[in-house]
Amino acid sequence: MSTELTPPQPDTGAATQKDSRRALISSFLGSTVEYYDFLLYGAAAGLVFPALFFPKSMDASLGATLSFVILLAGYLARPVGGILFGHFGDRVGRKNMLVITLVMMGAVSVCIGLMPTYETIGVAAPIILVGLRIIQGLAVGGEWAGATLMAAEHVGHRRRGIAASIAVTGGPTGSVLATLILALFAGLPDEQFLSWGWRIPFLLSAALVVVGLYLRYSVTESPDFAAARTADDVHTGVPILRVIRQYPLSSLYGMLAVAGPLFMQALLAVWVVPYVAAGGAVARQDALYMLTFSSVLHIFAIPFFAWLSDRYGRRPVMLTGAAVAVVLVFPMFALFNSNNPWLIALGFIVGNPIIQASMYGPIGAFLAEKFATRDRYTGVSLTFQLGSVLGAGTAPLMANWLFELDNKSSTTYIACYFIALTLVSALAVYLSKETLRRHAQVASPVTATPVSVTAD
Template sequence: MEHRSAEGATASDPVSPKDSRRALVSSFLGSTVEYYDFLLYGAAAGLVFPKLFFPESMDPSLGATLSFVILLAGYVSRPIGGILFGHFGDKVGRKNMLFITLMMMGLVSVCIGLMPTYETIGVAAPLILVGLRIIQGLAVGGEWAGATLMAAEHVQDGNRGFAASIAVTGGPTGSVLATLILGLFAGLPDEAFLSWGWRVPFLMSAALVVIGLYLRYRVTESPAFAEARAAGEVHTGVPIVRVLKRYPLSSLYGILAAAGPLFMQALLAVWVVPYVAAQGVVPRQDALYMLTFSSFLHIFAIPFFAWLSDRYGRRPVMLAGAAISVLLVFPMFMLFNSDSYWLVALGFVVGNPIIQASMYGPIGAFLAEKFDTRDRYTGVSLTFQLGSVLGAGTAPLMANWLVRLDNGGGTGNIAWYFVGLIAVSALAVYLSKETLNHTARRTDRREEGIDDLVTKG
């Protein structure tokens, strides 16, 4: 019997070019809005929140550390959101979950833009901020995998890496918007910026969310999910239990592979901007614009490295990216520590579109191809979001601690830590099976829980 999706197409129907384009655009713009909201907090965490949501008498470095702890709370909640939305995404479909996550993210951003400061409500201010940040984390935890899969599952195998990267580029695009808009208001006098200027970018999220919701309403359900549902492979069991039982090594390798490049992503977006601004060479607003420009280049670098992975394989490209990262991380910090305005700007370009993108570009397809369709939303959410906690979530705190060590290493300590993290990520990629042009399929052995590997390399 033929199964018909809510959109009216049978599971076996080929995907039309129009549906593919709509899925790619929807995934890209939806992720852009989500990450605009999520990364806007990161950009404000080092510049605004230490001054507004903690006592004025508090040491500035302690206020920054507490802001980064709240930032970490959002990352810690992301795996929970990934498991929650992955569960329903693998049982009822991708589309509805993506609609809900986008709605949640927009509401939280508006609430942050309207909330009172420590001066008005005291300790309740940072506590409310923690709660809102946790809700943000839950929403982003379900967003990344869903958007990536909607893009990847609407195209043929040979283009999966590039398609998945279109959703992934929503991250740097959201970063461009967040830092550009916050940077415009950061040029205001301090009194105006800290009283109302920082709030406007959060409130502007409402308009972006409306556009994103409209596009997600019009997109069709994932053809791969519709096909699995027609075959009776969904609505049974608990996806997270299946993932942990059948894919333990694949999940571990995915988590570790994502951690290294995600550390660099958060380091640049959250920690480096206030660091270089404090050196006195680059004004606060200009540092944000430097990050914005590097994120703009990032939008094109991510699909480029993903395209390479469609031609040469996920593992070769990601391992080459790891080597590039190790070679360039020390020169990058030398640029950030220079006395030249333009060399500092070059440091951002080395960090984002080269170091970070070279290993991160293929990550969407690399993770998606580790899991079957019926477990894929949960599996990708779990691996990526735990990798985010390990890499991105801890990046500002680790950087703050490492740069202050008494050994005199300064930012060199951060570079060595990153080299160690990238080495672990590279090992995880090396131990993974190559999945290019191999569609994940279940086997009788894995159906019995014996084999946790999805594909043959």
């Protein structure tokens, strides 16, 4: 279908270099703090929560499954948060929404760090945990798109891919912090770690939030949004309705495109760590350090693939990444099953900075360039967060189920499922139009002489 968008506008560098640099730093560090909070739960879900927030008489496998169900609750809340914060982000601005999401995330992490366990308050413990996880999900639902757009919209069109990726790297950076700090305390004796050691990483979130808030208050509003507001092209209508009516295929393709890489991200962070630790070849703490090291490489790999997409296009890079993922997923699992610590560490490196990053690096610009300015926050939030439910949210549960289905004898079913999901993501990318050469047309819908642009 077609939608009325503006003709290409010159890249005038509306934001100063200082504003752009500040926006990039703010988006990166703010996203890092938020994902530290969100991913810390994922890291703890397989290691700590089954023993603390469910009856001790419960089967360990069932306890882990219920922890992953609560993990999924946070992912289910993310599209709702995306619609909510996207609505106000498209009507009143990006900056204020990002401040609110940051405060919400920090408050929830501190509450989790102070929570009484099942032994103290019984069934109320998992119920409260579900509520806190849903609030986390709402906040992250508005965070990813907002941070990505603040970075992308502060730079010229030619650098949009790598600028958006700076905010995207907040995810692996937050993962590094979460797993590294949790790993430090995981080295304590089990009794100390389960009684108080696991709580410290959650409580440390308060200090990170203070730093993030200072940076977010200092950044200027997005130049693209400011231009649309000046032309009176915001404050009207309901963005989610416009997204549904004008961008149905763009939204569908965007959602499916992110599902494959997000499945791999969550699988490594939540399911693989306790899996390799249970095998006996590596200790719990060592497995977390391996994940941390691969995430450090991930921080540099994501901008690299985004830079490639600025040169060669979003689709070619992402399709090549999907092909790499299909080829390498069985070797990756072979490394995890090798019972050799060095090979297991190599497995994390194959999974994060190679398989996941090659598909994921260009994703910020790929999604942002599908929507006009007045609908972009909502459109990007909705597509990414629905994809996160399909990919990351279901990853631990699906992996657990497939592993049980294979009588806990191999990871073949998990690898096959990932290949199928990756092929779906690749098809969605293939059916999408390349946005690198036409994204100037989609940058702002304010114009005296609109032109018709065919949506995906």
